[in-house]
Amino acid sequence: MILAVARKNYLVEATRWSYDSWNIFHRFLGRASLFFAVVHTALYCGYVYEKGENFGPLWSLNYWNAGVAGTLAMCWLAGPPSVRWARQRDYEFFLALHVLMTVGLLYLCFVHIFWMFSVEWLWGAVAVWGMDRAMRLWLSQGATSKAISEIKGEVIRLTVPVGPGKALLKKPGQFVYLRFPQLSWIQKHPFSIAGVREVTAVDMVDTGDDAVPLLNTGKQHQHLELVFTIRPYRGVTKALHALGNTTVQVAVEGAYKHHIPLPDDTVFFAAGVGFALVLGYLRARKGGKAYWAVGRSEDLWAFEELFAECEEGELDGLMINYSGLRMADADRLERLGIKINKSRLRISEVLDEWEQDSLKGEKGERAVMACGPERFLDECRVCVDALDGVEYWEEVSTK
Structure with a gap:
């Protein structure tokens, strides 16, 4: 137990x-x-x-x-x-x-x-x-680090610096537990890693002089930055959202991995900030079929920087379904090579088309992976149940 x-x-x-x-x-x-x-x-x-x-x-x-x-x-x-x-x-x-x-x-x-x-x-x-x-x-990553919390609408984009190394963090399906000491000393929450950056920074020392408070030592060090996209629900995430755009102390524990043996023929579905888990797989696989149901413009904002960091071909199989997409957002996404559908994501139709394509070729292992709120996952589960020989994996995220 x-x-x-x-x-x-x-x-x-x-x-x-x-x-x-x-x-x-x-x-x-x-x-x-x-x-x-x-x-x-x-x-x-x-x-x-x-x-x-x-x-x-x-x-x-x-x-x-x-x-x-x-x-x-x-x-x-x-x-x-x-x-x-x-x-x-x-x-x-x-x-x-x-x-x-x-x-x-x-x-x-x-x-x-x-x-x-x-x-x-x-x-x-x-x-x-x-x-x-x-x-x-x-x-645990040792002492707490100062993270940058950015807010837009009902979405938090959190950037957390951690020490160098940790190659495990660069693999898909990783998540860590975050604790915010100023909000709660005990409570830790698991968050999927949306992106990992390698950052080179210059070491600075405090001179104690008000005129020149910091002095460049000429030395450099490398560290990683973890990016998280969070939709506040209640408790700690709601309190974090209430702080607004600020810096916040964060303690990191992990990384842990979702042990999901996905075959090559896998279709990904995501809704809202649940796309954080899917993006890691697309980048690791250098592409793949993925459908993202977007309900608010801030969901796009949360991932814009990460999209710009993707290599060529990693987002070729991504389709964004967003009926309320603005022209400016559409232009930015199209420049990144991302396909857009200005209508609601119809999961059953996507899977029917995928099933027909599979019948034309040699039938191997197939899987569907979904990440999003519970109602979205219920729909995915019902649609996949109608197919034969398809494994189904899911991960719950907040709305």
Whole structure:
């Protein structure tokens, strides 16, 4: 159950399940554990009653008290604080309470069974948790860095400098966890990396002189800049949007990778800022079929700089569907070689055409990958279900 929500869950690669799927499985395991704990408690109470023993003396025994407290802790863990509306209302409170209650539950389990039964499975749980925390620490980028947050409408474009190296960051499907200390000390959010830049900067020193505050040392250093496109939802992202155009301290943990073995014949669908995940694959594959449903002009603004950095051919297979496209935006996109369709994206028609093209040639492995809000993914899922022999992958993004 702990491994299911570990950041570095190696079963993701082994099973090819997504992190979201493992998160859902974690909830299922939690509810199943609660069910068996309640059944265990009821059966043992029935056993004591059948023997004609009094329950009073049991309250002086550590194993009994720990068992009762552990069952109540599991009821609380899987109960009110963990339902969806409670998590969304105050995720930071939920997360802190969830971690503390889990630590307490592990301790109670030790007390409950240590006197009689084997505890190797408990030590295994502690080891998995400890290794995951150690891996998170190792993947952290060290001290916080000063990021540039730009706002247009309901979209945030965040540029975060990180140290040199980290070749993993340049691979498609990467995401990192970001923490904003001035907004929250605990809460971290996963964000797909929309772009990675190599930057050469000149080292400057503070002279302490108001007339010439900074002095060029003549030395240069290289670092990477990670670009994220974020649509504020609630909590930290909403608070970040409220800061406006500013600089903000950011702590970076990662990178982590979506273990998605996509075949060559893959069609990508994206909506809104969900295009961040798709763009990485287009650049790594030097092109590919991709359809992007744009609802607002700020979505285009968020990716304009990244489009300009793309190499020739990387955006040849991209089709942008945006009924409200302005002439100025259309001219800029056409100069970059991007195709434009001033109508709504019709996923079923695109897939039907793709299916017909596949029938003309040799049929190999095929897949569809989608990233966007839940309603958009629902439509993608229904359309792909109508096709035979097509794998489907998805990633949820905010609207």
